[in-house]
Amino acid sequence: xxxxxxxxLVFGVDDVPACHEFLSAYGLDCADYTPEKGGTYLxxxxxxxxxRPRNDPSLPLALKTGTTLRLQVLGVVxxxxxxxxxxxxxxxxxxxxxxxxxxxxxDDQGFELxxxxxxxxxxxxPGEKVNAPYAPARPANALGVTQDMPAKPRTLSxxxxxxxxxxxxxxxxxxxxxxxxxxxxxxxxxxxRPQANPDHHTHFFIRTPPYMQGIEHLAFHLGGPTELMLAGxxxxxxxxxxxxxxxxxxxxxNWFWYFKSPLACNVxxxxxMDTHDDDWAPREAPMGxxxxxAFLMQWRAKWAPGGGPGGPKG
Amino acid sequence: MSPGTDDPPLCRLDDLAQGEARxxxxxxxxxxxxxxxxxxxxxxxxxxxxxxxxxTPMAWKRDAYLNGARTHLACHAHGAWFDIDTGVCxxxxxxxxxxxxVPLKIDDKxxxxxxxxxxxxxx
Ligand code: FES
Ligand SMILES: [Fe+2]
Numbered sequence: 001x002x003x004x005x006x007x008x009l010v011f012g013v014d015d016v017p018a019c020h021e022f023l024s025a026y027g028l029d030c031a032d033y034t035p036e037k038g039g040t041y042l043x044x045x046x047x048x049x050x051x052r053p054r055n056d057p058s059l060p061l062a063l064k065t066g067t068t069l070r071l072q073v074l075g076v077v078x079x080x081x082x083x084x085x086x087x088x089x090x091x092x093x094x095x096x097x098x099x100x101x102x103x104x105x106x107d108d109q110g111f112e113l114x115x116x117x118x119x120x121x122x123x124x125x126p127g128e129k130v131n132a133p134y135a136p137a138r139p140a141n142a143l144g145v146t147q148d149m150p151a152k153p154r155t156l157s158x159x160x161x162x163x164x165x166x167x168x169x170x171x172x173x174x175x176x177x178x179x180x181x182x183x184x185x186x187x188x189x190x191x192x193r194p195q196a197n198p199d200h201h202t203h204f205f206i207r208t209p210p211y212m213q214g215i216e217h218l219a220f221h222l223g224g225p226t227e228l229m230l231a232g233x234x235x236x237x238x239x240x241x242x243x244x245x246x247x248x249x250x251x252x253x254n255w256f257w258y259f260k261s262p263l264a265c266n267v268x269x270x271x272x273m274d275t276h277d278d279d280w281a282p283r284e285a286p287m288g289x290x291x292x293x294a295f296l297m298q299w300r301a302k303w304a305p306g307g308g309p310g311g312p313k314g
Numbered sequence: 315m316s317p318g319t320d321d322p323p324l325c326r327l328d329d330l331a332q333g334e335a336r337x338x339x340x341x342x343x344x345x346x347x348x349x350x351x352x353x354x355x356x357x358x359x360x361x362x363x364x365x366x367x368x369x370t371p372m373a374w375k376r377d378a379y380l381n382g383a384r385t386h387l388a389c390h391a392h393g394a395w396f397d398i399d400t401g402v403c404x405x406x407x408x409x410x411x412x413x414x415x416v417p418l419k420i421d422d423k424x425x426x427x428x429x430x431x432x433x434x435x436x437x
Contacts, residue, residue, distance in 0.1 A: 015382030022374060068393065068406045101412050162392075162407070216392060239376035260374045262382070264393025264406075290336045 001088065001180035002081035003194035004075055004118050005202035006156050007047050009218055010071035011263055012054035013038075013060060018262035019051045025238055026153040026259070026267060027231060028220075043220050045120045047075075047156035051263070060112040067214020068264045072111065072159065073102070074116025077196050083259045085115050088176055091294035109163055109213065123154060128224020128271075144226065151234070153218035153220030157254075157270050158201050160216040162208040163189070169205045179203065180277055184250040191251055198275035200252035204235075217258060219268035225255045228271040232257040241264045247296035251283065323425025324418075326350060327356065335379040335387065337361050340428060345371060347416045348379055348387065349426060350398050356426055357398055358416035363389035365407045369414075387413070 013019050016038045024030065028048060033039035037056070042048035045309045052059055052070075059070045076082050089105055091093045096104040102116035129137035131144070136146065143165040163169045166189045172291050173179040189205035206216055216231060222228045232246055243266050245257035254273035258266040285291035324338040326343040330351035337346035346361040361379075362365045362369025374390035381388040386404070394406030401413035417429035 013382070018374070018382065019377070066393065126391070150409065206435050212392075214393070241371060241373050241375060241390075243370065259388035260372070262374050262378070262390060264388070266391055 001079040001084055001194070002196040003085070003115075003177060003179070004077060004120070004196045006072050006159055007075035007116065007118055007192055008040075008050055008071075008073035009048075009156070009159060009215075010050040010052070010059065011068045012052050012056060012059045012070045012072065013068050013263055015262045016053055016308065017213065018049060022240070022261050022263070023049065023051070025235060025240060026269075043153040043155050044125070045123050045155045047120050047220075049156075049218070049263075063110060063213055065130045065211055065213045067162075069159075069161075069215035070112060071114060073114040073116060074194075074249070075120060075172060076115055078117055081196070082115055082117055085177070107169045109165060111161070120155065125154070125223065130225055133167050135184060145230070149227075149230065151222060151231035153269070154223060155221050157199065157219045157221045157273065158203060159218045160204040160206065162212045162214055162216050163205045164208060164213055166190070166205055166207045173203060180276075180278065180280075181282050182280060183283045183285075185251065185287040185291060186284055193276060195279050198253070198277065199231070200274045200276060203261050215265040217266035217268050219256070219270040221267055223284040225271050228257055228269045231269050232259075233299060235259055235302075242299060245296070246299070247293045250291060251285070253294075321427060321431070322423065323427050325421055325426055327351065327354065327424045327426060330356070333380075333384050336377045337379065339372060340352065342431070345369065347428065348372075349418065350379075356418050356420065358418040358428065359387065359396075359401055360414040360416060362404070362414060363391065363394060363408065364411040364413065365389065365392060365394060370405070 015115050017035050020033050028041035030039040030041045038051035040050050086095050086103055093105055098104055104112050104114050106112055131138055170190060178195050181190045182191045182193050189207050191201035192203040193201055222231060243258040243259050243260045248255050252273050255271040256268055258268045261267045335348055335350040337348050340347050348359045348361050352358045361371045363372045374391040379387050381395055387398055388395050392407050394403050394408045396403050396413050401415055403409050403411050419429050420426055420427055
């Protein structure tokens with residue numbers, strides 16, 4: 001099944017202006033914002049988030065748990081891939097073909113899904129280049145960092161869901177939609193990669209009681225760890241609140257920095273995730289601090305040592 | 315130790331608009347104290363969401379502790395909502411758990427103080 005991953009995540013929120021403020025600071029672009037209707041917030045490749053007031057009648061019904069995630073729009077490679085999804089899922093559930101050609105249905109736990117031929121626009125932008133001894137990646141005179149360099153989300157990376165039934169989720173995404181399990185945190189759940197995307201994960205599931213079903217976090221990829229550190233530091237300097245990070249995950253190797261948000265889920269900056277193919281042998285480790293990160297750091301305001309014996313005030 | 319009305323107040327009642335919430339660092343406490351104005355009185359809660367053991371801070375931006383309708387305190391990691399008067403979680407991951415209350419008192423100049431200074435030092 002030639003699925004690429006989430007093109008759009010659609011939210012019904014209780015504070016639209018707060019979400020606008022947050023997502024603008026996070027670096028997504030919105031051309032159609034109104035406080036009454038919300039707007040569409042795009043990363044550089046055209047993937048992104050749709051923010052609507054929670055009672056907007058155009059939204060799919062909310063889950064009983066109150067989660068703000070109302071719809072995932074998954075991009076597939078072409079029309080044949082869309083037909084394949086339709087044929088497979090129509091075997092045991094209603095799949096609507098909408099006027100715009102997209103498909104609408106639900107997964108086995110009631111999460112609303114749409115499928116469409118992806119509208120993401122591949123980027124022609126270099127990634128971060130690191131100079132190592134005897135192995136420089138940047139030409140002479142090319143700088144590694146400048147204070148005002150851009151650090152914008154390039155593409156929607158992944159969504160993490162609290163789900164009551166992990167086996168049901170695996171049964172649907174792996175066995176019906178052809179996702180590969182790349183690794184598993186036992187006690188939480190599996191990381192999943194759709195076939196037409198080499199990224200370590202576009203989905204991760206965490207086992208929870210039913211009253212928690214909903215979104216845990218979402219993440220966009222940045223161009224590298226330096227962009228991630230800059231983007232997160234800019235958020236901290238403006239008073240936004242870190243939830244976890246910066247650090248680097250073990251499974252996926254992705255750098256991470258999570259921020260709490262008025263979307264009622266964490267919103268993560270992510271960079272330098274591993275890619276995989278079908279030769280990969282999935283790993284397993286018990287969920288916990290050790291397996292969750294190679295290292296974890298905490299931001300602080302800029303500081304510098306000086307020359308004199310200035311003491312605490314100096 | 316008697317409640318230190320000599321200590322500087324966290325803020326004054328007049329500094330807070332009706333229904334406003336604000337977080338204050340208190341020496342000796344590892345997490346802020348959230349003060350919410352309710353009429354001419356105030357409620358105090360530790361800025362520690364009970365979703366995860368040990369608790370984690372809840373605002374999405376400095377002092378942004380309330381939900382959109384300003385009816386509940388909210389943890390903006392996963393959208394838990396808490397009753398402002400009782401601290402009980404009414405929706406989200408910590409359903410049935412509650413926030414830790416910080417008893418507050420208002421001195422005769424309107425200054426808001428924790429009723430008891432923190433015991434020892436939290437790590
Ligand atoms: S940490 Fe507060 S709701 Fe999850
Ligand atoms: Fe993530």
